[in-house]
Amino acid sequence: DAGITQSPRHKVTETGTPVTLRCHQTENHRYMYWYRQDPGHGLRLIHYSYGVKDTDKGEVSDGYSVSRSKTEDFLLTLESATSSQTSVYFCAISESERTGGISAEAFFGQGTRLTVV
């Protein structure tokens, strides 16, 4: 596996509690992403980062926030967890930077299975 680690791998939490998921990379890649995976939906982008302190929203960002204070770490926070946020969360990093910013998410973490009860 590429140098990308997600923690925790599994978590059960109660509705209304805050939750933070961590993504750590050792590849020094500029781009980092958070996706959620749900049956029938593929992977949907939550937030992404194109540099330290540079983040933007994806297609399903409501209820989530992110922070990137260092190149290697990208945190995803559920401010107040809801049952609809029960999912598997994946972090990804880009393969490389190319002209025009087109780059492939070639490396994924192992995922975090989050259950909100």
Added chain:
Amino acid sequence: AQSVTQLGSHVSVSEGALVLLRCNYSSSVPPYLFWYVQYPNQGLQLLLKYTSAATLVKGINGFEAEFKKSETSFHLTKPSAHMSDAAEYFCAVKRGFKTIFGAGTRLFVKA
């Protein structure tokens, strides 16, 4: 807006048979297209990518895909299925900094 549609949420083939997983894209500009594979309880792994250099793209594990602009398709094929190919496969398109994924196709391989 760029998007992809995968035809068939489940595909079943016999071991040794041809694998064909279908993907159609919509894009107003030349797209960057990808196929990923996901094995149970793992993250996604890049199989292959199309970046306009060649219409027939070869990937890992004997898979290949052909970009057909006239059909807006990027179907994934493998001449002979192996039991180890059983997994979920995702077609994806690049949109700026973002990658948009299809809903996925689960491949079953029968002995």
